[in-house]
Every structure is written in structure tokens, then in C-alpha cells.
Amino acid sequence: ASVPPQGIHALIIGAPGSGKGTISNWIVRDFKLQHVSSGDLLRDHMRRGTPLGQEARSFMEKGDLVPDQTMVGLIASELKALGQGNWLLDGFPRTLPQAETLQKETPVNVVVHLDVPFETIIGRVKDRWVHPASGRIYNTVFNPPKEPFQDDITGEPLIQREDDKPESVQNRLQIFSDSTQPVLDFYDKMGILKVFHGTESKKIYPHVQKYMHEKFQ
Numbered sequence: 001a002s003v004p005p006q007g008i009h010a011l012i013i014g015a016p017g018s019g020k021g022t023i024s025n026w027i028v029r030d031f032k033l034q035h036v037s038s039g040d041l042l043r044d045h046m047r048r049g050t051p052l053g054q055e056a057r058s059f060m061e062k063g064d065l066v067p068d069q070t071m072v073g074l075i076a077s078e079l080k081a082l083g084q085g086n087w088l089l090d091g092f093p094r095t096l097p098q099a100e101t102l103q104k105e106t107p108v109n110v111v112v113h114l115d116v117p118f119e120t121i122i123g124r125v126k127d128r129w130v131h132p133a134s135g136r137i138y139n140t141v142f143n144p145p146k147e148p149f150q151d152d153i154t155g156e157p158l159i160q161r162e163d164d165k166p167e168s169v170q171n172r173l174q175i176f177s178d179s180t181q182p183v184l185d186f187y188d189k190m191g192i193l194k195v196f197h198g199t200e201s202k203k204i205y206p207h208v209q210k211y212m213h214e215k216f217q
């Protein structure tokens with residue numbers, strides 16, 4: 001196996017809080033891919049108060065999905081800006097129409113599915129704190145900042161995400177089961193889905209790393 005001519009076009013899919021952001025940071029470091037996180041892009045639009053950010057806010061705070069048309073446009077322009085490079089998409093596609101559109105425009109060649117039990121996820125997102133400007137992710141138990149509630153690099157305050165409130169988390173998990181499971185079935189039928197089961201990101205990652213190495217060495 002080797003890098004396909006169009007480049008590495010990888011996806012990481014998993015329930016909210018399954019560790020996509022955490023493991024993406026390790027993949028992009030080791031394989032020199034550009035990390036495109038749909039959630040980070042949306043939160044950045046919200047912070048800047050753009051029309052797209054204003055539209056997305058009401059959906060995101062409840063843990064609902066932002067409409068497909070908006071998401072497809074946002075991601076298409078982001079991928080266009082990356083041109084021929086290698087990328088890892090985190091958080092997109094989340095519905096079958098999103099997956100079908102992506103496959104028509106920029107086909108993906110590897111899909112990593114993080115399969116983490118929902119009980120594990122519910123336990124960890126309540127301890128998540130983030131640095132909004134950089135997207136750096138902390139966890140008061142698993143990966144605490146050096147100084148409590150402060151970003152390691154800038155010293156700026158950390159915040160909790162609005163959608164990490166328990167009722168939003170429940171809604172996000174339900175939406176994952178209803179809307180994103182068909183996306184996994186779509187890639188499984190194409191033969192490019194690889195599932196990684198586990199409860200700890202540090203134990204899951206070596207398997208992901210080995211798989212990606214074998215596929216793209």
C-alpha cells in the first residue's frame with residue numbers, strides 16, 4: 001500500500017466525546033495531514049459572529065445538527081483551500097447526504113471509526129475544558145492543564161462548551177445513533193471503514209497508527 005495519487009483523504013468518525021479531537025491531534029502530528037474539524041470551524045464562526053456562526057449557534061447549543069446545505073458549503077470551501085494536500089476530516093460527514101456529496105466531490109480513501117461505549121463518554125465530557133482560540137482540549141481528570149482552568153501555552157482562561165451540558169450530551173448521542181450510523185454503513189459497504197474499539201484514547205491510538213502506516217507507508 002502507498003499514498004494514492006489524489007493524496008490521503010482520511011475521516012475520523014465517532015460519537016461526541018469519543019476522542020476524535022484527541023486522536024486527530026496525534027494522527028496529524030505523525031502523518032503530516034491537515035486537520036479539518038467541522039466543530040472547530042463552526043465554533044470559530046460563532047466567536048467571530050459571522051452570519052454562518054449566528055445560524056449555527058441555535059442548533060449547536062442544543063446539540064442538534066446544523067443543516068446539511070450549510071455544512072456541505074463550509075467544508076467544500078475549506079477543502080478547496082487545501083488544494084491537493086493530505087487531510088483528516090473530523091466531525092464531517094455526519095449524515096448520509098453529507099457523505100454522498102463528499103464522495104462525489106473529493107472521495108475519501110480511509111475511514112477510522114472510534115467505537116467507545118456511551119457510558120465512558122458521558123463520564124468524560126463533563127470534565128472537558130477547552131481553550132476556544134486554539135481548540136486545545138483538556139480534561140480535569142485525563143489531561144489537566146498545568147495551571148487549573150488556564151491554557152498551557154497562552155495562560156488564557158479555559159471554558160466549558162455549551163453543548164457539554166448533560167441534556168445536550170444525551171441529545172448528541174441519540175443523533176449520532178440515528179443520523180451517523182448510516183454514514184458508517186455507507187463506508188463499510190465501500191470497504192474502507194476500519195473500526196477501533198476501546199475506552200482509552202492512549203490505548204486506541206497505537207492501533208490506528210499501525211493501520212495508517214500499513215495503508216500509506
Ligand code: G5P
Nearest residue numbers: 016017018019020021022038039066091128139142200201
Ligand atoms: P463537534 O465539535 O464535532 P462532537 O460532539 O462530535 O463535537 P466532541 O464533543 O468534539 O465531538 P471528540 O472530539 O470526539 O468530542 O472528543 P475529544 O474532545 O477528543 O474528547 C472528549 C473529552 O474526553 C476531552 O475532555 C478529552 O480530553 C477527554 N478524553 C479523550 N480521551 C480520553 C481518555 O482516553 N480517557 C479520558 N478519561 N478522557 C479522555 O460538533 C459539535 C456540534 O457542531 C455541529 C453539531 O451541532 C454538533 O453537535 N456540527 C455539525 N452539524 C451537522 N453536520 C456536521 N458535519 C457537523 N459538525 C459539527
Ligand code: MG
Nearest residue numbers: 020021037039
Ligand atoms: Mg471534537
